[in-house]
Amino acid sequence: MSLGASIDKSMDTLICQGFEYDCQLGFHEHERDVTQKISVDIEVAFPVGAGFTPALGYKDNPSSVPFDYFKANELIAAFLKDKQFNLIETVCQAIAEMLLESFALKIIKVSVTKFPLNMANVKAVTYCCSRESDDTK
DSSP: OOOGGGOOTTEEEEEEEEEEEEEEEOOSTTTTTOEEEEEEEEEEEEETTSSOOHHHHOTTOGGGOSOOHHHHHHHHHHHHTTOEESOHHHHHHHHHHHHHHHTTOSEEEEEEEEOOTTOTTOOOEEEEEEEEOSSOO
16 A cells, blocks of 8 residues: 555655454445454655654654554544444545544545455455545644
């Protein structure tokens, strides 16, 4: 997963891979009311110079980092709890928008992977979406 053309030379990127959650996802009869594992990957871009310079400005200070992946993990888990989703696209877009609103981010890319039930010849299906904020908090 890469933000690709969305980032320029003045951005650093943090990549978080393989966050796993149990989720009720799917609209086919065999998927309804069944908890499935999903995997979430998150990629965030930080503009260098907007109040900090990642390579130099963090100085190993956690409070200077605009994205806390521990907190993001908790937010996603709470968001998914006790909800039923029909589409992987809906889950992915909702997670991306929630994280963009919860943190001072400029760009975020989220990928959600599900492992289809009753499809022996399919290992996984992944949906990716990118969101960009016009302003940061």
